[in-house]
Amino acid sequence: MGQQSSGDPLSTISGGSRVAFFGGTFDPPHLGHLGVARAARAALGLGTVLFAPVGTQPLKPQGPTACFEDRLAMTRLAIADEPGFALSLADAPKSTGAPNYTLETLIALRAQLPPESVLFCLMGADSFAAFRRWHRAAEIPFVAPLIVGSRPGEPLDILDSALPRGVTLEFAPQTESVASEVELRRYILRNPAGRQSPFYLLPGLQIDISASQIRDQIHNQTQPSTAAQTLQPALLPPPVLEYIRAHNLYR
Numbered sequence: 001m002g003q004q005s006s007g008d009p010l011s012t013i014s015g016g017s018r019v020a021f022f023g024g025t026f027d028p029p030h031l032g033h034l035g036v037a038r039a040a041r042a043a044l045g046l047g048t049v050l051f052a053p054v055g056t057q058p059l060k061p062q063g064p065t066a067c068f069e070d071r072l073a074m075t076r077l078a079i080a081d082e083p084g085f086a087l088s089l090a091d092a093p094k095s096t097g098a099p100n101y102t103l104e105t106l107i108a109l110r111a112q113l114p115p116e117s118v119l120f121c122l123m124g125a126d127s128f129a130a131f132r133r134w135h136r137a138a139e140i141p142f143v144a145p146l147i148v149g150s151r152p153g154e155p156l157d158i159l160d161s162a163l164p165r166g167v168t169l170e171f172a173p174q175t176e177s178v179a180s181e182v183e184l185r186r187y188i189l190r191n192p193a194g195r196q197s198p199f200y201l202l203p204g205l206q207i208d209i210s211a212s213q214i215r216d217q218i219h220n221q222t223q224p225s226t227a228a229q230t231l232q233p234a235l236l237p238p239p240v241l242e243y244i245r246a247h248n249l250y251r
């Protein structure tokens, strides 16, 4: 398992902070990831977004292309210049080889944070579309309220159908003034036991970038030596592009 060079981000989270867990394969981390995290940070007034590369994603049986160490290194590079973004090992590979379940990760993170801090769980709309299939999904929003960022090709009218059975969603009218330019819709989730949790949607994001598109683009280059160099710079932070080239990834 890789070590963080900058220490444990949780040790720098002060009392009262608003923190979002942002899990992903980050294979590689791209400008879509940074865009959704920036929007969530602005819209929800988050102190920290924790970028947590996953060891074993239970719903991606084919596994990542790059190893955990490379994905961790690229994620560190991707967020290096961003205030309020931190690298997290919360979803690092388990010594048992067991899959990383988000519920367990969030419960562990919650226990490490100061009691007065608020923990959220950030994801894109494609991840949320499969949410019903996540391990003990019905419990997750009540450990950490969900923030879902829209994504091209992912309809937002399926919110209800993505929810675990028995969990209902109700629109919550705006009650506070919003300082951010980022559009934010608020909802209330309820479970059959009567528990409530806020649910947030960022409906205005349309960042047409995916890691699979980037990997395919590199893999399909006819001139392998220039593969990563000819990628559109609009897709990746330059240091990540440089890392991919230097380590000959995705060829």
Ligand code: ATP
Residues within 6 Å of the ligand: 023, 024, 025, 026, 027, 032, 033, 036, 122, 123, 124, 125, 126, 127, 128, 149, 150, 151, 152, 205, 207, 208, 209, 210, 211, 212, 213
């Ligand atoms: P792949 O194409 O390999 O499936 P990906 O681009 O979706 O990868 P992941 O690392 O799997 O990247 O995504 C981590 C999280 O970031 C997920 O919750 C995903 O929905 C979200 N995300 C990734 N790209 C975007 C984007 N362009 N807009 C909004 N959310 C995104």
